[in-house]
Amino acid sequence: MVVQSAAEAITYPAVGAELDIEGISHAFDIDGATLPVLDNVNLAIAPGEFVALLGPSGCGKSTLLRLVAGLEKPRAGTLREDEVRISGPHPSRVVVFQDPTLFPWRTVWDNVALGLEAQGILKAQRHRVDDVIELVGLSSFRNAYPHQLSGGMAQRVALARALVNDPKILVLDEPLGKLDSLTRIAMQSELVALWQRKGFTTLLVTHDVEEALVLANRVIVLSDRPARIKADIAVARPYPRHRGDPYLAELRKQILGLLGLEATW
């Protein structure tokens, strides 16, 4: 099922981890009733792959990411990172949440340093914090507090906070959702460049079909809640990709059709 696309010519640095999602089902109890959210989701992600998840709002995408992060335990099925069962959070799998959730009492620098500090390796690695802040273009805001940032800047800090840990699996929940379209395009290229350089496995949730196609090796389309995998589409195109590419346009049409939006394309 793993698709070796046109990107196969690139040999990824062996940083990314393999991610196996096997027979995952999950549900929430709300007011005594059970709300099924994920229904037997199976997905095998190869090391260094970039997978985008698309699906209707409220179908369970963020829930799946929480399971991958180890923040919750699935009701059925197993998740494995490099053959090891995921039983809790680990800094090798870092999440950028839908909401930036910066710590308001910490400056930009201290927010980014959070992971290294929590793992007790900050003292020796301070330069990594500086580098990644530079990377997201916020060097002049390193001493600012979150309430002094714009929404897009806060998202970039959240991204930097994840990247500084050199994760094996980067889990992104609509990380570019709050950015203006220009910054968004710039950040997309940054993300691809970073991913190519570092080689981490990426799992990205997005609402934007075009974004999924520009970034990912593979696009997974989920059904309405409870989410099942509706389609698993390989995007066999080299990077950098062009938005006007007719191949991508064709895929886009196909995916919008799967999401029940064929008329709008």
Next chain:
Amino acid sequence: MSTYSVSDATAAAAPRAAITLADLSGSYGVGLAASLVWLAFGLSCLYWPDVGDWSRTGSLGIGAIVVAAFILFGTFSADYLGGAGQALRKRAPWLVAFGAFVTLWEVATAKFAWLPLPFFPPPQSILEVYTDDLPKLLDSVFASIKLQLGGYIIGATVGFITGVSIGWSQKIGYWVHPVLRFIGPLPATAWLPIAFFTFPSSWSASTFLIALATGFPVTVLTWSGVASVSSAYYDVARTLGAKPSFLVLKVAIPAALPHVFVGLFMGLGSSFAVLVVAEMIGVKAGLGWYLQWAQGWAAYANMYAALIVMSLLCSGAITLLFRTRDRLLVWQKGVVKW
């Protein structure tokens, strides 16, 4: 962290060479008025004879005139005095009002006795207390500060630790919460009679009571602060590799700190009340005791003098607390300026 308006800043930046008539009615006018009012206060002390026997009338009058001279000097050289000059300018209206108040007070008591005398002592008799009874007053101040500080620090520390524990651990909460609900709402002063004969000394009893009065609000607010921390912060920290100790020390506590300071503020208020009552009833030292003692001798001037000192101390303590908070919580926007 004082704030200047734009016009203040420009005035400071461009010292004016000559004083015009417009200045006299404007920025200099208020300072001039303040100076005149204080001069009037000084002259009122010296001009009329006292209706009673007070030894400090002359010194007070001369002191007031010196103050008037300082205000006059400060007003016209404010532009060259930097921060102090600006502060004087800002407070000039208050100096007018306060000068007028003491003048009226002086005239109404010492000079014409419009107010019944022993109960309303004139300003010079309060000055007399500060000069002649200083050692005893200072002893009382130190005794009060020592008692208050000890009890407050113990209460705040215990309250903070208890609050964090029950906010964090349901098991601890299970045991502590009912005790807290049972004992906490009781006014600490209700323990006075029991405390004074169960504790080895009145000092330890009062320390306990002050700690109790401080501890309850600190506990409750710390607890609610920790309990209301958004779980999203914990999720972020956990995915970044945080251990439980990190979650408590670096996530829960900083996030709860604004609540903790509300608790510390409330605890300060209620502990002052306990301090004064404890000193009046059991401890034979401190400002509360001084008040009690002065009342026993019908020394009304001493009572007012002690009351003024007490008010300055309480206000100072609150200022200190707010300064600390402002420093620790710079990340918050729109904190109240005390």
